Amino acid sequence: MVGVACICTSLIALVATIARQIRNIFSPTERELWPIMVLIMGSLCIIWGIILILATANPAMGVTGYIMIGLGLVCYSISSKVILLSKIWRHEFKLSNRIPLIPIFTALTCLFLSAFLFELESVHGYYFVPARVLAGLGGICFTLFSIVSILESGTSSK
Numbered sequence: 085m086v087g088v089a090c091i092c093t094s095l096i097a098l099v100a101t102i103a104r105q106i107r108n109i110f111s112p113t114e115r116e117l118w119p120i121m122v123l124i125m126g127s128l129c130i131i132w133g134i135i136l137i138l139a140t141a142n143p144a145m146g147v148t149g150y151i152m153i154g155l156g157l158v159c160y161s162i163s164s165k166v167i168l169l170s171k172i173w174r175h176e177f178k179l180s181n182r183i184p185l186i187p188i189f190t191a192l193t194c195l196f197l198s199a200f201l202f203e204l205e206s207v208h209g210y211y212f213v214p215a216r217v218l219a220g221l222g223g224i225c226f227t228l229f230s231i232v233s234i235l236e237s238g239t240s241s242k
Contacts, residue, residue: 086132091162093125094162150201161228193222
């Protein structure tokens with residue numbers, strides 16, 4: 085539930101960024117606040133996932149940690165949109181064409197971790213669910229790539 089709450093908080097930050105920019109009340113403080121909050125949510129999920137994996141003596145109890153890591157990676161994918169929208173708001177941001185790489189790296193990380201868990205699942209059955217969940221989360225991250233690419237291409241000055 086904490087991982088889903090982190091994703092929802094990240095999505096709220098994204099919607100708040102868009103809504104405040106539409107109303108033309110997006111402040112310089114918010115330019116820094118929203119991206120940092122989303123990055124904190126992603127980091128919280130990943131750190132919690134690593135703790136779950138390493139702190140349990142029974143590996144069957146720690147498989148939830150892999151899902152938490154995947155949820156953190158989705159938060160990082162969402163952060164790409166928040167960062168892009170925050171940095172380009174009435175400013176020139178030279179690295180805006182690099183922002184769409186964030187969802188690609190998060191998708192690849194989810195899919196590589198999923199492949200790793202698929203291999204472990206052949207030995208231990210309790211990796212069955214997290215392997216498939218991570219494959220789905222990798223698909224979500226890749227879908228977020230297309231949204232960021234559309235945003236980036238619409239805001240480029242070329």
